[in-house]
Amino acid sequence: MKTYRQELWFQTPTRRAFINITPQVEEAVRASGVQEGLVLVNAMHITASVFINDDEPGLHRDYDRWLEGLAPHEPVANYEHNRTGEDNGDAHLKRQIMGRETVVAISAGKLDFGPWEQVFYGEFDGRRRKRVLVKVIGE
Numbered sequence: 001m002k003t004y005r006q007e008l009w010f011q012t013p014t015r016r017a018f019i020n021i022t023p024q025v026e027e028a029v030r031a032s033g034v035q036e037g038l039v040l041v042n043a044m045h046i047t048a049s050v051f052i053n054d055d056e057p058g059l060h061r062d063y064d065r066w067l068e069g070l071a072p073h074e075p076v077a078n079y080e081h082n083r084t085g086e087d088n089g090d091a092h093l094k095r096q097i098m099g100r101e102t103v104v105a106i107s108a109g110k111l112d113f114g115p116w117e118q119v120f121y122g123e124f125d126g127r128r129r130k131r132v133l134v135k136v137i138g139e
Contacts, residue, residue, distance in 0.1 A: 004032030004136040007044075012126035015073065015091075018060045019121045021050075021132065025104070026111060028134040035109045037138015042101035044133050047091035047125035049098035055118045067094045067124075091125035098122050106138055 006028045008021060025041055043050045053059065071093040076082045079089025102119060105112040111119075121132055 001137065001139060002032060002034050002037075004028065004034065006031070006134045008121075008132040008134060009129055010048075010121055010123065010132070011129045012123045015124070015126050016064055016067075016094075017123040017126055018063065019123070020055050020118050021121045022055075022111070022118045025119050025134055029106055029109065029111060029136055032136035032138075034106055034136050034138040037106045037136065039104050039106055039111070040101060040133070040135040040137075041104070041119055042133040042135070043095070043121065043130070045130040047088055047095055047123075048130050048132075049095045049100060049122040049124070050102050050132060051099050051120055051122060052102050052104070052113075052117050053120065054116045055120075063098075063122075067097065070094075070097065088125040094124040095122075098124075106136070 008024050025039060029039055041050045071090040073090045076087045081089035
């Protein structure tokens, strides 16, 4: 069995962002040489996520509006977590909703997606460097 590990790094200029990372994940799969297996894509920070959905800008705006409605950033005093001196209590909740990681099957050396599926990095407390782990396992 082969394994391959790669880190992707992001630093968004805004507090919240959605970035299509499918090309980087596809490149990691190619570099691994794995033809049949799985790829784990994991946000390695507690205020970011990785998820699969459609690459449609209206959907991303809907996500942003929906998440902000569920866990608005302000007023920051609404979050007990922020009593530690942070201002990102909302980002922790948003990450919990959107998820930590995703796993995609690899078939014939390619990501085995359903229609319209793409891999996204979701940032909920941006403006600093964060990483995503891409771990490929298979034959």
